[in-house]
Amino acid sequence: MTTTHLALMPDFLDPMTLLGYFGTWALVGLLVVIFVESGVLFPILPGDSLLFVAGMLAAGTAAVADEGGETINFQLWQLLVFIPIAAILGGQVGYWIGRNLGTAMFKPDARFLKQKYLDEAHLFFETRGPFAIVIARFVPIVRTLAPLTAGAARMSYPVFALYNILGAVVWGIGLTLLGYTLGQFEIIQKLLEPIFIAIVLASVAPMFIEYYKRRRAAKRAGIAAPPIDPA
Template sequence: MISTLSLMPDFMDPVKLIAYFGTWALVGLLVVIFVESGVLFPILPGDTLLFVAGMLAAGTAAQAEVAAEANFNIWLLLVTIPVAAILGGQAGYFIGRFIGVEMFKPDARVLKQKYLDEAHTFFEERGPFAILLARFVPIVRTLAPITAGAARMGYGAFTLYNVIGAIVWGCGITLLGYWLGQFPIVQKLLEPIFILILVASITPMIWEWYKRRKAAATEG
């Protein structure tokens, strides 16, 4: 039977990605989190990567070889992951502020205009609080800081919500993986768990799309 994860590119499989980094797993993990937090490459497995990192820090038997090579320490993860996420968000803010949104094109392969439009709508409806909420929504998580910078959102307000969001998101999902990783049954259910995390992550974006479509139909 072909698994769902086997159909994805290797860089979208968090276990394969961490295994690829080998003894540099922590550095690789932090680079991915930094980039996905606001540096123009929104298609990365941030949520599942944090979950797996926490799980490996728990020393799970099913991934013993990967865990031994990665050698994650939960306390080190809880400090460094939020820092990488904060710095990525701050970088995204300055990219938006000084470069703007000209690099987004309708026919682009990665930096699609529709992604930026979705992030902008999300931001307009919720104000600075959207920066915190966006942490839990793939793609929007990357583009919200850029949109905030381009819209000249106050730097202090952005930084406050960026820091809070990075800590809640980074520590929360990592701790969830660490806690659940101590149960053997979780090892047998990794793929369903990854799919569940993915569905939970994109549900807010789908809901926003549905509301906008419904509102447009009502106005029409």
């Protein structure tokens, strides 16, 4: 099966197109994207769907060609070893960026590193504990900002490192194996774009659930609920 560009997605969010751009360096490009999205200040990347597609490519149930027409292939063992490593390292770098630069990066009017993210991170970690680092892996944007806010909030490094490793392994291996396994069904191959959209919706659902909880709490307290701002 040869998979083409997904029309409803911009190129940098389309995992097929993105891997095609990387060509013979597809594995390196994949790992760089995972590393960057795991904590290095660029949160808008297709991490979840990219892992799913990588698993399908390893299973041989999807095909992506580079600009020269050569088919890109992955070995499953490479993905299961190197993806978690790239995710762990990205999180570690994000933590130390936040730790060393502290709150100076967070501004009230910043595009991504808003002061409110830091304030909410304190509450997020207090209410959910360090396991929040694992949960954040499965939420776009949040998985990039979580290590930064954890570092800026001075979370204990050994605790962060433990949960960062756990989250990276569960996320990286889990979604890759999901693509590897489900990609063998023909119906999955035919419905790739709706599946990618479903993955995105499922990933951002926790943000809307959290907003709904805060809105209900605000109504009970008799105050206006804060507006949702997933960006």
